[in-house]
Amino acid sequence: MTQPKLIVFADPKRPQAAGALDQFLAFVAGKAQVLANCLDAGCPLDNLHQADFAVVFGGDGTILGAARLLCESEVPVIGVNVGKLGFLAEFSLEELESQFERIIHDKSLIEKRMVLRCGLYREGQCISTGKAVNDVVFSAGAPFNMIELKVEVDGQALVSCIGDGMILSTPTGSTAYNTSAGGPILAANLSAIVLTPVCPHSLSFRPIVIDADSRVEICPVKVNDNTTLLMDGHVQHRLIANDMVVVEKNEGKFLVVNNPMRTQWDTLASKLKWADKPKYATP
Structure with a gap:
């Protein structure tokens, strides 16, 4: 054998x-x-x-x-x-x-x-890419003022999130930061993406679950000096206003x-x- x-x-x-x-x-x-x-x-x-x-x-x-x-x-x-x-x-x-x-x-x-694939675009040019098994996170960073994120799903405007950031989680990552932020726990073998706001400045902003084949585009409209994009807890890049972050399902x-x-x-x-x-x- x-x-x-x-x-x-x-x-x-x-x-x-x-x-x-x-x-x-x-x-x-x-x-x-x-x-x-x-x-x-x-x-x-x-x-x-x-x-x-x-x-x-x-x-x-x-x-x-x-x-x-x-x-x-x-x-x-x-x-x-x-x-x-x-x-x-x-x-x-x-x-x-x-x-x-x-x-x-x-x-x-x-x-x-499923795994997430993420690309960061600045002035139309892709400046960073990466993968996330757990989550892609937008973190407000110092000096910790609220940030604003404009979110589109498949070309349709979804929401402008004002708060401390946002988590895009896989089902595997739904039991990690997503759970701590009040997001739902998903069966690990599902294909879906969870969008969970972090301390949103709204009493009615609840997490949502979208199809795994969706294309999510997030534009930071208002940021802090140290607003960052993280993948699986690792700092991927510092964000500036009008960057564009595209998150999709990875093929592998x-x-x-x-x-x-x-x-x-x-x-x-x-x-x-x-x-x-x-x-x-x-x-």
Whole structure:
């Protein structure tokens, strides 16, 4: 039987990631071929499409970085939690080892999730592009006056958002910043985009969910000196008035290997205490 080809990502800033990686490499010796350790030795981009799976040791930030890199090759990601929350890290190291054969061979565990593509245009010229697995965020920045964002969807004027910014979230990212800002939680395998205002200067401005094939154009009409465009929490570019940001669905998908021992809703309940029962006093 042909051995699966793996690319391994490990966060070198986490000492526990190095220990987990060493243990995993010893475990898969003779069971799989490890093509590269992408974070420690630099990632050979030519090897990405050759991999059957990417095993990522770290927290959600490490997994998001790997997912952005791998989405065009659509290599399935196996997330191993050695971080804190680890919402996207489906497996503990023990679970990965005990379920390894099933994970490698059961294709039903692989779930395709949408990714956003974003382009920043200034005076008609594209000056920056990027991808987001979780979200694209417009942040007011210092000196933290309210900003104004003009939003169009498929060429139709939607709204002018006055407030602290806006979040454009994927279903995967709907449980991240979007939830903290009062946006809805979406099933991770949906294709949709959530538009959630951040502290809007309006009592009636509620988040909306639009079709994933929509083209969203956002023009910052009024900005601060440090108003920024962020993708998955990383500053992409500082914005100035009359820039144009175009957000669309990316063609390549984020392929994640789900843990057969739990569902998305189990993870929501255990890690974010979603729908947690009230703690009643014992009579």
